[in-house]
Amino acid sequence: SAVISQKPSRDICQRGTSLTIQCQVDSQVTMMFWYRQQPGQSLTLIATANQGSEATYESGFVIDKFPISRPNLTFSTLTVSNMSPEDSSIYLCSVVGFGVVGYTFGSGTRLTVV
C-alpha cells in the first residue's frame, strides 16, 4: 500500500491566518481526498483533489475557504483560509492507488486555532 507523508502533524494558528497542509505519497495514486475529523469522531469528506483541475467539494465546503491543489499524481495540498476557532480539527488526506482496493490515510494534521 501507499505510504503518505502529511505535514505538519500539528499546528497552533492565530485566527484570521491561513495554513497549508501537504500530502506527499511515495507512489502514483488515482484518487486523493481530504477529510476533517473531530477527535474520537467520524470523518467528514471535504473534497476530492483532482489532478490538473479544480477540486470537487462536498456540501458545506467551498473553494474560497479550503483551496486545494493537486499538481501531479503524488502530491496535494489543502489550505485552511481565514481561520477561526471553529476550524480547529484534525485534517487527513487519503489516497487510493492504482489497482488497490483499500484506502490509505495520512497521520493527520491536528489544527488548533486560537
Next chain:
Amino acid sequence: TQLLEQSPQFLSIQEGENLTVYCNSSSVFSSLQWYRQEPGEGPVLLVTVVTGGEVKKLKRLTFQFGDARKDSSLHITAAQPGDTGLYLCAGVNAGGTSYGKLTFGQGTILTVHP
C-alpha cells in the same frame, strides 16, 4: 445521500469479553470497509467485504457483510487491551459523481480494560 448508522457509539469492556459492532444502511454500497484508528494516527484498513453474505476473519476479528449488502458487523472474540481504539465502517460508493468516495459511520470508541 447515503448514510451509515454505526452502533454502539461507545463500548467499555473487560479483557476477555466478546463484542459486536454494527453498521447499517438503507442503501447498497459496492463494498464496505472496516478501519481502526488510534490517537494521533489515521485510520488503518482492516478489511474490505464485497460480496453479500461474505464472512472474513482476521485473527480474533470476524467481519460479516449482509446478504443485501446494506449492513455489516464486526465481532471481536476475547478482546484485549490492544484492541482499544476507534472503529469505523465505511461504504464505498461506486457510481456517478460519488465514485470512489467513502461514506463513514459515526464510529465506535472501544475501550478494553485489563
